[in-house]
Amino acid sequence: MYHTSKIKVKSYMKMADLIDDNPNLLLMLQHFNIDFRVSDQTVSQLCTNYGISENLFISIANLYNSLGTKAQHPYTRDDLMQVIDFLKHSHHYYRSDKYPQISSYIRQLQENHSAKELKLLEKFFNEYFTEVMEHLDYEDNIAFPYFITLLKKSGDSGEQELYSSVEYGEHHTDIELKLKDLKHLLLKYVKIENDLDLRRRLFFALYELEFDLYIHSLIEETILIPAGVSIEKEQHA
Secondary structure, eight states, rough: OOOOOOOOOOOSBBHHHHHHOOOOHHHHHHTTTTOOOTOOBBHHHHHHTTTTTHHHHHHHHHHHHHOSSTTTTTHHHHHHHHHHHHHOOOOOOOOOOOOHHHHHHHHHHHHHOTHHHHHHHHHHHHHHHHHHHHHHHHHHIHHHHHHHHHHHSOOOOOOGSSSHHHHHHOOOTTTHHHHHHHHHHHHHHOOOOOOOHHHHHHHHHHHHHHHHHHHHHHHHIIHHHHHHHHHHHTTTT
């Protein structure tokens, strides 16, 4: 897993330089559906070309650079719709990219080694990812449709009392935390020799998934849920 940067992103900075300093930003671009060929564009130019809120883009980039979002301005409803699209793209990445990749690495290790701990490792990861899938399905089928409806409406609506941003916040869990147990299992208890290339790739994939799930949770907790609560208050004022 690549290091994370502490550089505070500014609108005049060149995107290529920021990526060079923190390659994790490539994941962010992927979730925004932005092509990696950023040329010499600044953050401001890139946002303009892709129709993305500069305020929102910088806020999320700073999360990927291990900085907070407190200094940013309030988010518009269009910003929040872009947040939901971003999170949906990240769901696709977890389901279609990281889970198959990590499962494949674990199966390859089982083919190469007879250590009984590898069966436990596979069971642990499959059970964990079942939890992750349930979390993603809940967001896709309940939370996100609610927020989309909320953002498109104006004024009071009795329907909104059936669900709320607060309820989502209470349901929200830090789905990346159990990955630490999985890494510790590999680092301390799985008794296999050699295969360092494969084991390193597995570790990097786990670290990358853990990091992006952490950012995913931060975006929901620091941007989406507080904004939803604010809009609900306005509509019920």
